Amino acid sequence: MNWQNLQTKLAGKGYIASSELAMATHIALELERPILLEGDAGVGKTQIAKTLADIHNTELIRLQCYEGLDASAAIYEWNYQRQLLSIRAMAERTGDSGNAIDDIETRIFSADYLMERPLLRAIQQKKPPVLLIDEIDRADEEFEAYLLEILSDFQVTIPEMGTITAKSKPIVVLTSNGTRDLSDALRRRCIYNFVPYPDRTTELAILRARCPAVEPALAAQIVSFVQSLRKEDLEKKPGIAETLDWAAALGGLGVNDITVDPVALKSSLVCLLKTEADQAAIPSEVAQRLAGRAG
Amino acid sequence: MAVTRFLTRAGIAERMSDFTRHLRAHGVRAGMPETETSLGALQLVDAGDPNDVRLALKAICASDVESFARFDELFAAYWLNAGKQRHDHTPTQSRSDQKNSLTNLSQKFSAPPADGSGSIDTPDNDNDGEAESSGEGKLIATQVTNRNATDMREFILPEDEARAAETARRIATAIRYRRSRRRKTARQGDGLDMRRIMRKSVATGGEPLHLLRRRRPDRPVHLVSILDVSGSMQLYARVFLSFVKGLVGNDQRTDAFLFHTSLMCVSDALRDNDTLRAVNRLSMMARGFGGGTKIGASLRTFNNQYASRMTGRKTVVIIMSDGYDTGEAHEVGDALARLKRRGCKIIWLNPLLGWKDYAPVAASMAAALPHVDCFAPCNTLASLAAIEGELERL
Numbered sequence: 001m002n003w004q005n006l007q008t009k010l011a012g013k014g015y016i017a018s019s020e021l022a023m024a025t026h027i028a029l030e031l032e033r034p035i036l037l038e039g040d041a042g043v044g045k046t047q048i049a050k051t052l053a054d055i056h057n058t059e060l061i062r063l064q065c066y067e068g069l070d071a072s073a074a075i076y077e078w079n080y081q082r083q084l085l086s087i088r089a090m091a092e093r094t095g096d097s098g099n100a101i102d103d104i105e106t107r108i109f110s111a112d113y114l115m116e117r118p119l120l121r122a123i124q125q126k127k128p129p130v131l132l133i134d135e136i137d138r139a140d141e142e143f144e145a146y147l148l149e150i151l152s153d154f155q156v157t158i159p160e161m162g163t164i165t166a167k168s169k170p171i172v173v174l175t176s177n178g179t180r181d182l183s184d185a186l187r188r189r190c191i192y193n194f195v196p197y198p199d200r201t202t203e204l205a206i207l208r209a210r211c212p213a214v215e216p217a218l219a220a221q222i223v224s225f226v227q228s229l230r231k232e233d234l235e236k237k238p239g240i241a242e243t244l245d246w247a248a249a250l251g252g253l254g255v256n257d258i259t260v261d262p263v264a265l266k267s268s269l270v271c272l273l274k275t276e277a278d279q280a281a282i283p284s285e286v287a288q289r290l291a292g293r294a295g
Numbered sequence: 296m297a298v299t300r301f302l303t304r305a306g307i308a309e310r311m312s313d314f315t316r317h318l319r320a321h322g323v324r325a326g327m328p329e330t331e332t333s334l335g336a337l338q339l340v341d342a343g344d345p346n347d348v349r350l351a352l353k354a355i356c357a358s359d360v361e362s363f364a365r366f367d368e369l370f371a372a373y374w375l376n377a378g379k380q381r382h383d384h385t386p387t388q389s390r391s392d393q394k395n396s397l398t399n400l401s402q403k404f405s406a407p408p409a410d411g412s413g414s415i416d417t418p419d420n421d422n423d424g425e426a427e428s429s430g431e432g433k434l435i436a437t438q439v440t441n442r443n444a445t446d447m448r449e450f451i452l453p454e455d456e457a458r459a460a461e462t463a464r465r466i467a468t469a470i471r472y473r474r475s476r477r478r479k480t481a482r483q484g485d486g487l488d489m490r491r492i493m494r495k496s497v498a499t500g501g502e503p504l505h506l507l508r509r510r511r512p513d514r515p516v517h518l519v520s521i522l523d524v525s526g527s528m529q530l531y532a533r534v535f536l537s538f539v540k541g542l543v544g545n546d547q548r549t550d551a552f553l554f555h556t557s558l559m560c561v562s563d564a565l566r567d568n569d570t571l572r573a574v575n576r577l578s579m580m581a582r583g584f585g586g587g588t589k590i591g592a593s594l595r596t597f598n599n600q601y602a603s604r605m606t607g608r609k610t611v612v613i614i615m616s617d618g619y620d621t622g623e624a625h626e627v628g629d630a631l632a633r634l635k636r637r638g639c640k641i642i643w644l645n646p647l648l649g650w651k652d653y654a655p656v657a658a659s660m661a662a663a664l665p666h667v668d669c670f671a672p673c674n675t676l677a678s679l680a681a682i683e684g685e686l687e688r689l
Contacts, residue, residue: 003340003350023340023347024354030339031332038360070478080489087493087501105497141607178360180638184324184603187358194363 002026014209015044015051016202024193025052034151034172036136036187039195042239044206045175049132052171059129061170063118065139071146075156076120083108109160119147120156123166131170137180144186151189198240200227206240211247221258222247224294229272232290234281238272246271258291265291298345299374308334315356317373322599323362329355345375462680463541467518467549484510516609518542518549519639521597523616525555525588531646531673535615536577538679540565542613550605554593560601590616590659591626598633610639615673617647618660628662640668644682648672 003019003026010017010025017025021037025048028035037045053060063074090104116124122131136144150156154166174190176182198206204223207214214222222243230237238246249271253264266284273279282290305313311330318325332355340347349370357363480488488507496503520539524532543549543565550562567573594614606612612634620627635641643663647653648671655661655670664670671682 003347019346020350020353023350027336027339027351027354031335033332078490078493080493083493084496084501084503087497091500105494108493108497178636180608181359181603181636184358188324188328190358191354192358192363193354194357194360 009055010048010051011209013051013054015048016198016206016209017048018195018198018202021048021193021195024191028191029171031191032169034174034190036174036176036182036190036192037195038176038178038192040197040237040239041177042241043195043197044240045195046132046134049130049173049175052173053130056128056130056171058127059125060132061118061122061125061129062132062134064134065136065143067138067140069139069143073117074119074143075117075146075150076158077115077117078109079113079115083113086113111161114158114161119150120164122170122172123150123154123156123164123168125170126167128168129170131172133172133174135177136174136186137176137178137182141183144183148185148189151186197230197237200224203227203240203243207243207247210244211251213251214247215256218250218256218258219247221291221294222250225258225290226272228290228293229282232282232286234273234278235275236273236278238274242272242274258294259288262288307337314352314373318356318362318369321365321369323356323366323369324358325356348374459537459679460541460544463538465680466683467542478509479512481508481510481512484508486510514609515548516611517605517607518611518613519552519605520549520613520615521552521554521558521594523555523588523590523614524553525619527588527617527619528615528646531615535673539615550601552597552601554588554590556587556589556592558593558596587621588616588619589622590618590620590663591622591624591630594627594630594634598630602634602637606634606637606639608638610637611642612639613642613644615644615646617645618655618657618663620657620659622659624658624662627659628666631663631666635666641666642669642671643667644671644673644679646673 003023006026006029007017007019007022010022024035027033037048039045049062050060086108087104090107114120118131122129133147136147151172154169155163157163200223203226204219207219207223208216211219226238226243226246246268249268250258253268255261255264255268258265262284265287269279269282269287273282301310308330311333312327315325315327315330315333333352336351336355337348340351342348349367352370353363353366357366478484478486480491486509488509491507492503492505495505495507520542522532522535522539524536528535539551539561543551543562550560551565553559553561561577564573564576567576631641645655645660648655655664669682672678673682
């Protein structure tokens with residue numbers, strides 16, 4: 001398989017990838033390296049992981065990062081309630097003989113009592129799953145360090161049990177919104193791609209693929225409007241997800257031409273402008289001017 | 296586009312490692328592993344198609360937004376330009392300037408051996424000579440304005456030093472620790488450490504007799520102070536320098552920098568126990584002391600050379616400057632924005648803020664303000680001491 005093939009396959013599942021992204025994904029898949037995607041929110045970073053899982057017909061395991069995320073929430077945790085119960089059960093069965101203690105201890109720290117969290121689960125699968133580590137920049141630096149062992153050797157060390165090596169290497173997709181710079185150590189282990197806002201043609205293709213019900217003329221208007229809206233001075237620029245939402249909203253409102261009904265246009269803009277300041281920055285007149293240019 | 300015809304014959308491995316070196320010379324972090332991966336990747340794509348090769352190498356060698364944006368240009372310069380290296384490549388030009396002028400400084404004034412023996416490497420690209428000469432020019436300009444290098448001995452008086460160090464110690468304790476979100480085993484705490492409780496209770500037949508706890512520990516922060524020692528700050532330099540010495544002397548998780556037209560790291564010099572030697576080292580470093588100011592360029596040097604090692608979420612950067620700048624104002628804003636993205640807190644101490652009716656209108660100061668977490672006066676030791684409370688809240 002070469003990268004153009006992958007691009008076509010992605011397109012077949014409704015994901016229009018730029019050639020750079022397709023190449024990066026191709027190399028990451030072939031070399032079995034994680035891929036790190038950076039870019040603004042709503043440009044389709046998470047979606048590619050879902051699409052990859054779809055193409056390979058495999059499970060998508062998702063780890064959402066947040067500040068304070070630690071090993072027990074991301075890798076594994078012991079099932080304490082079960083451990084407690086079985087200690088008591090075993091103690092009653094064997095009586096209070098001391099030589100059973102070692103036995104009990106090995107028993108309760110075995111795989112039966114281990115609760116797998118996303119990262120451990122990802123390396124335990126028989127068929128390589130897609131592991132999506134979402135918004136890695138939200139986790140703290142110590143967590144990046146945990147990740148290094150998993151991402152380079154695909155293994156997890158549990159002090160009580162030893163090292164668990166991957167049964168199959170998962171396809172790892174990391175995403176980052178760039179709120180914080182990631183460490184060089186992590187970057188170097190990954191294939192990198194910066195996902196920008198799509199250009200006109202790409203966005204039109206995406207809209208066609210995802211919302212085939214939208215009329216071609218309206219689709220062109222929508223894309224031009226959103227493209228020029230991104231050039232305005234906004235706090236949060238609308239991503240592709242927003243464009244798709246807006247297209248669906250316009251469809252729901254029965255709008256066929258965005259220049260006709262200024263009231264409907266203004267009210268549907270809630271799909272694109274997600275902060276109060278942005279809504280104030282694009283009053284009805286500006287919206288109409290942009291729509292006029294788009295139409 | 297024409298594919299480069301190289302003058303010498305070389306194998307593909309050699310060529311590729313030369314390309315990685317070319318990237319490195321232009322500020323892209325790439326090395327042996329990248330070369331290896333690139334060679335592997337060439338087998339996966341159509342190596343005869345320049346576009347395929349470009350896309351593949353881009354995915355492997357670029358590792359952040361900046362290098363990603365610049366990669367195409369660098370690729371074209373090496374592979375698609377008849378073997379000529381670009382001489383007019385600008386983005387790293389100014390950086391290599393500074394590197395050179397720094398090297399010049401340390402070589403010219405024979406910095407003490409502990410100071411890295413002038414090991415800051417000069418970029419080995421073709422514009423070396425050019426950069427060298429402009430570095431030289433800058434140096435001459437500074438020397439003319441300050442024929443006599445200022446002697447640091449005048450700047451540290453014993454009684455002030457003691458007071459400044461005391462203030463520094465108090466401020467350092469105020470910002471030393473930041474509450475962490477991850478829990479850790481502790482004698483007392485708000486959560487139970489189930490893992491250890493379980494181990495202990497095996498011995499007691501499943502009765503959890505010993506309750507062990509976990510809590511959110513305070514984790515130490517790294518302090519980085521950047522002190523402006525240009526002409527306009529000369530009056531305050533004495534107080535500040537002893538303040539910085541106090542901060543650095545306190546413990547190892549601190550770094551200090553001085554800047555005027557260029558930036559230098561003075562942590563080691565300030566940590567020197569032999570005061571006389573420390574002062575000698577400092578005055579040797581501070582040639583050009585009291586000259587012009589290039590805040591933006593100095594902060595950029597900091598970002599490029601030191602920030603990746605020194606700053607992270609648990610870092611507080613203290614900048615002491617009056618904001619009067621001879622460089623571009625927007626550069627200051629850009630540099631601070633980049634620093635801020637590393638997740639650290641930025642404190643700007645401005646001596647002029649202590650003056651009546653002062654408003655931060657200097658262009659650089661205005662550009663910096665949106666990125667600063669705490670903006671406070673510091674014209675006297677008393678006002679320095681007064682910001683302690685404010686820093687605790689950060």
